[in-house]
Amino acid sequence: MKPIAKDKYIPLKPIIHPWIEKLLADKDLLADTVKQQCSPVNIQSVTPFAENIAEYKRVFEQYELKHKIFFARKANKCLTFAKAAAAAGEGVDTASHKELQQCLEAGIPGDQLILTAAIKNIPLIELAVEEHVTIIIDNMDEYDSLDSIVLANETTAKISLRIGGFTLDGKTLPTRFGFPLDEAYKLITEQIKKHPFLRFSGLHFHLNGYAIDQRVAAIAQSIKLIDDLAAAGISCEHLDIGGGYLVNYLAHxxxxxxxxxxxxxxxxxxxxxxxxxxxxxxxxxxxxxxxGEPTVYPYYNELPKAVFLEKILSSEDVSYGQPIHELIKARNIELRIEPGRSLLDQAGITVARVVFRKNDTEGNLLVGLEMNRTQMKSSSADFLLDPIHITHQSTELQEPVDGYLVGGYCLEQEFLLKRKIQFATYPKIGDLIIFPNTAGYMMHFFESQAHQFALANNVFCTADLQITKHDGD
Ligand SMILES: Cc1ncc(COP(=O)(O)O)c(C=O)c1O
Incomplete structure (x- = not known):
């Protein structure tokens, strides 16, 4: 690679969906939306969400696999997306009492919902049982709670077991979740099979990270368990391989x-x-x-979304010597996935208003935005996409200027982005800064109300640029 001039700015150009291009071209609409909804505002669209569902479906259909997509709602709190998933004939993966209850109240039937919550208290399990939602059981205490509830009420419940402890190259993939495979086999064959009210429906796992070989190993080892169960007379209707599909955010x-x-x-x-x-x-x-390497999300990658799924399904497992899609098809199992981030790719932006410009003690330009760091944050050490600066100033006569974006919390570390940003012109008070592609995790997962700041409003943008309220959160 050619050396770069000493202080040259390194851009990170984001991929921008046409609906966002169209919205950004209407500066007055953006300004009005911020005026009405306050700063920051999350503006979202269900168009890319539907496109992302369709992309996954094409892969399943290409391999003629029975399938179901459960949108992991934890990645974005707006019920609008959960409703869009259900309207597309798919399902929703819920992770808390409120997430589940809202979906039910929105009319999404129990059989289109699953419950993967990491903590399931008694009211949550009771609600899932009552509404015939498949409950993904993670540990024996959870199992015992469910057992007591169904026995006391004499009602049936559909359960799936979360499994973990897969091995790759002789090493166990570490996890805090799920039952080891041998314990799952014992629980299903010795207790669930005989249970008067529990109906075993399938297996589930969700792996951390983005390694294809780990997913392939986990699926192959799940299939071995499915075969062992079949030999014991127990059929497994579905295998749910969780979420964790990459998103490519960057153009270059x-x-x-x-x-x-x-x-x-x-x-x-x-x-x-x-x-x-x-x-x-x-x-x-x-x-x-x-x-080490920067602990940042792989914002640029060449295996996004459905490409990632296709790569898993077409990979061959060494122990079976067959591609994964053939192993699944041969057993007539429904393959389930729980994508969160990747269904929300391109589905939202966060818009904030400039309130001040100043220099710090070292002479760096700081641009203060009316928002705080929790309103655009993920577990990545930084959000590595260039924000978009919307101004009514002419950019022709002005020199670009470098600076940092800071927010409203009182901490020295309250930098919205750690990365230095280049603005085409010196920002003016009232200019807007757009953070692109924030619908998956960035806008909601870490938001807090410290200092009594209000949470950001969420609105949706229609194809003809109407800004509408979302359906509760
Ligand atoms: C059980 C489970 N399913 C699905 C997901 C969604 O993952 P992603 O948004 O990376 O697709 C998560 C994320 O943490 C999860 O824990």
Missing amino acids: KKEWEAFHQELKQAVLGQRPAITYQNDPLGMVLIDGKLH
Whole structure:
């Protein structure tokens, strides 16, 4: 790769869906929306959501697999998306009492819902049983609670077991979730099979990370368990392989690679900083040597969404010597997935208003936005997409200016982005800053109301640019 000029700005151009391009072209509508809804406002669209569902379906259909997609609602709290998933004939994966109850109240039938909540208290299990929602059981205490509830009420419940502890290359994939495979086999064959009210329907797992070989190993080992159960006279209707499908946020691989190269050089003192106070974004500098890689989401990747699913299904498992899709089809199992982030790819933006410009003690330009860091945050060490600056100023006569975006919490660390941003013009009070592609996790997962700040409003944008309220959250 060619060396980059010493202080050159490294852009990270986001991919932008046509609905967002259309909205951004209407500066007055954007300004009015912020005026009415306050800053920041989350503007969303169900169009990309429906497109993303269709993309997954094409892959399942290509392999003629029985399938069902359960949208993982935890990735975005707006009920509008859950309703859109159900309207498309798919389902919703719920992770709390409120998530489940809202879906039921919205008229989504129990058989289109699953419950994967990490903590299931008695009222939550009771609600799921009453509404015939498949309950994904994670541990024996949960099982015992369910057992007591169905025995006391003499009602049946559909259960699926979460399994974990898969192995790859002789090592166990560590997890805090699920039953080891041998324990799952024992529980199903010795207790669930004989239970008067529990009906075993399938197996579930969700893996951390994005390694294809781990997914393939987990599916193959689940299939081995399914075969063992079949030999014991127990049929498994579905295998749910969870969520965790990549999203590609960035337009150019070159920019992504250049960013990593320049960040390392900056942290080593070989070029000016590109992050606030030369933040290494999770790398560690010891005695002049840099260790590790930035702990950031792989914002650029070439295996997004349905491509990732296709790669898993077409991979061959070594123990069976057959591609995964053939193993599943041969057993006539319904393959289930629980995508969250990837169904929300391109489905929302976060818009905030500029309220001040100032310099810090080191002369850095700080641009203050009327929002806080929890309103656009994920577990990644930074959000690595260029924000879009909307201004009514002419950009022709002005020089670009570099600076940092800061928010409303009182902490020194309240930087909305750690990365230095280049603005085409010096931002003016009232200008808007757009964070693209924030619907998956970024806008809701970490939002807090410290300082008594109100949570951001959520609105939806129709194809003809009507801004509508969403259906509760
Ligand atoms: C059980 C389960 N299913 C589905 C998901 C959704 O994952 P993603 O949004 O990465 O697709 C998660 C995310 O944490 C999860 O824990």
